[in-house]
Amino acid sequence: MATVTIENITKTFGETLAVDDVSFHIEDGEFVVLLGPSGCGKTTTLNMIAGLEKPNSGRISIGGKRVENVPPDKRDIAMVFQSIALYPHMSVYQNIGFPLRMARVPKAEMAERVQSVANLLRIEELLQRKPHELSGGQRQRVALGRSVVRDPAVFLFDEPLSSLDAKLRVEMRVELKKLHERLGATFVYVTHDQVEAMTMADRVFVMDLGGLLQIGSPDDIYRLPTNMMVAGFLGNPGMNLVAGRLNGGGDGLHFESNGMAFDLPSQFSSVATPGDPVTLGIRPENVVVGDGPNGASVTGNIFATEPVGSDLYLDILFVEENDGMRLFKVRARPELKVRSGEQVPLNLPYDKLYLFDNAGYRIYPG
Ligand code: ATP
Numbered sequence: 001m002a003t004v005t006i007e008n009i010t011k012t013f014g015e016t017l018a019v020d021d022v023s024f025h026i027e028d029g030e031f032v033v034l035l036g037p038s039g040c041g042k043t044t045t046l047n048m049i050a051g052l053e054k055p056n057s058g059r060i061s062i063g064g065k066r067v068e069n070v071p072p073d074k075r076d077i078a079m080v081f082q083s084i085a086l087y088p089h090m091s092v093y094q095n096i097g098f099p100l101r102m103a104r105v106p107k108a109e110m111a112e113r114v115q116s117v118a119n120l121l122r123i124e125e126l127l128q129r130k131p132h133e134l135s136g137g138q139r140q141r142v143a144l145g146r147s148v149v150r151d152p153a154v155f156l157f158d159e160p161l162s163s164l165d166a167k168l169r170v171e172m173r174v175e176l177k178k179l180h181e182r183l184g185a186t187f188v189y190v191t192h193d194q195v196e197a198m199t200m201a202d203r204v205f206v207m208d209l210g211g212l213l214q215i216g217s218p219d220d221i222y223r224l225p226t227n228m229m230v231a232g233f234l235g236n237p238g239m240n241l242v243a244g245r246l247n248g249g250g251d252g253l254h255f256e257s258n259g260m261a262f263d264l265p266s267q268f269s270s271v272a273t274p275g276d277p278v279t280l281g282i283r284p285e286n287v288v289v290g291d292g293p294n295g296a297s298v299t300g301n302i303f304a305t306e307p308v309g310s311d312l313y314l315d316i317l318f319v320e321e322n323d324g325m326r327l328f329k330v331r332a333r334p335e336l337k338v339r340s341g342e343q344v345p346l347n348l349p350y351d352k353l354y355l356f357d358n359a360g361y362r363i364y365p366g
Contacts, residue, residue, distance in 0.1 A: 002076065002153035002186055003028050004049060009058035011044050019055070020210035031180050031187040033197040036207035036364040037233070042190040045207070046156050049076050049188060063153060068193055074155075078147035082159040084139045086131040087148075091128040092118075096145040103150075117145045120182060121175075137168040141175070148183065157189040161196065173199050194234050198222065206230050208356070228360040231281050237329045239354070240287075242280045242318065246272050246355075254301030255280055255296070259318035259326075262296035271364040272355065281354035284313065284329040289336060292347035300346045302338055303327060312336055316346070 004026040011019040019041040034042040040080045047053040048060060051072035060067050067075050086095050094101075095116055100110045109197060118124045121141045131139055140160065147155060157176075161169045177200050180187050192195060197204045198218040206213045206229075214226040225231035231239040244257030246264075253264040253274065260280075272278055291297065300316035309315075316328040330346065338344060355364035 002245050003061070003065075004154060004188060005059075005061040006045070006049065007059040007061075009045070009048060009055045009060065011041075011048060011053060011055050017210050019048070021058075022207075022210075022212050023058075024205060024212065024215065026186060026188060029184050029186055031177075031189065031200060031202045033189045033191060033201035033204050034207060035189065035191060035197040035204050035233075036213075037192055037196060039273065040207040041210040042192075042207055043114060043158055045189060046079075046158055046190050049154075050077055050079050052079075077154045077156055078150055078152040078154050079156045079158065079361055080144060080147050080160045082162050084143040084163075086139060086142055088131050090130070091127065092107070092123065092129050092131075092134070092142050092145075095131070095142055095159060096127075096149050099146060099150045113149050114145075117149045120148065121145050135168075136164050137172060140164060140168075140172060144179070148179070152185065154186045154188065157187065159191055160189075162191075163191070169196075176200060187318075188343050198234070206233065224362070224365070225354075226362060227282070228279060228356045230361075231356070231362070233353065235283055235285075237284055237313070239281045239283050240328045241356070242326070243277070244280060245277050246274055248274050257318070260298050262298060262348075264296070264353075267350070268355070268364060271356065271366065277358045279356040279360070280353055281356060282348050284331040286349060286352035287328075287330040288347040288349065289314070289330060289332045289338075289344055290347065292349065294351065295347040295349040296353075298346050300328065300330070302340050302344060304340055305338060307334060310334065314338065314344070316344075320366050 009019055009022050032046060033298055048055050052133055062075055094351055096117055097110050097114045118127055121144060123141050126138060136263055161172050173196060180278055201218055203242050204217060204218055204221055205215050208229055214221055214230050221230060222234050228241055232241060232297045242260055243257055243259050246253050247256055248254045255262055255264055303317040305312060306314040312332045312334045314330040314332055316330055354362060357363045
């Protein structure tokens with residue numbers, strides 16, 4: 001087991017700044033997810049930990065030892081990728097045992113270790129099969145087994161579930177979490193899927209444009225996103241964001257946008273100066289259809305409805321100043337009887353509102 005520390009890492013590819021002065025520390029045995037949109041620098045960061053890319057500048061330590069000049073196979077890491085490269089002519093047993101054979105581990109010990117990994121991943125009955133006789137999920141388990149059998153200190157995962165179908169992804173999320181608990185190893189996991197991050201990580205490192213935006217537990221970054229990008233990226237669907245302005249003075253503050261206007265109670269008065277442009281945020285699951293106490297009342301025009309079985313999502317149409325039509329998502333009860341084109345009363349509870357400043361940073365709650 002080992003810690004992973006990177007300090008002031010920068011990596012460019014020609015003119016592209018892929019990773020921009022990133023620093024973080026991962027505790028021994030932690031499950032960390034690097035989360036961010038495509039191209040934000042997650043894979044490059046992971047590859048630098050693995051030794052597959054060399055940083056232009058900065059320091060990388062694994063288990064407290066500097067590794068910038070240590071080749072990948074000497075870093076005590078295992079990498080698990082999205083594309084599962086099993087040897088097609090070898091059985092599952094031989095695939096899992098391959099790294100041990102390369103390391104000249106005695107046959108009896110190899111048999112014991114492969115068996116124990118197969119038990120751990122519940123693939124004992126598959127050991128004699130060839131890869132083409134396995135399902136996608138089983139192949140991914142075998143690939144995992146081949147990493148686990150080496151007993152590395154750090155596991156590096158690069159979107160390992162993205163080629164699996166939705167049901168298998170859900171199953172494998174649980175498996176990976178359990179595997180992490182059983183092994184107690186350090187897991188660094190790259191994904192753009194916020195559900196994977198929320199469900200598996202001890203801590204999530206949110207990246208964008210080569211930089212780190214926020215580090216925190218899934219709950220922290222969900223409840224207190226540092227800026228609008230994190231707010232919109234987390235949650236399914238993400239937070240509703242409405243650009244507007246705070247107006248008012250002696251008689252209190254009002255939020256006004258093109259299509260939505262309401263008074264704000266006194267707890268908001270210290271967060272911004274009247275006249276300031278702000279963006280209002282509220283999560284779809286926190287909007288109440290109907291009336292309610294302690295919230296702003298607005299009327300929404302239903303543009304479309306999206307039933308998903310357990311919930312009914314309403315796409316509410318508000319018009320914004322510069323970018324035209326904006327849809328505002330509301331999670332409603334599935335039995336709600338509404339139709340497109342209908343007007344519905346909505347309540348936005350004050351204790352569920354967020355405000356972001358002109359630069360996109362959260363200013364409420366503080
Ligand atoms: P994705 O989820 O799409 O894999 P990512 O967040 O992992 O994205 P990276 O693969 O780290 O992002 O890429 C970061 C930036 O660096 C991107 O702009 C990408 O185009 C660029 N980049 C990555 N690898 C190379 C390379 N070998 N040569 C040139 N540019 C690269």
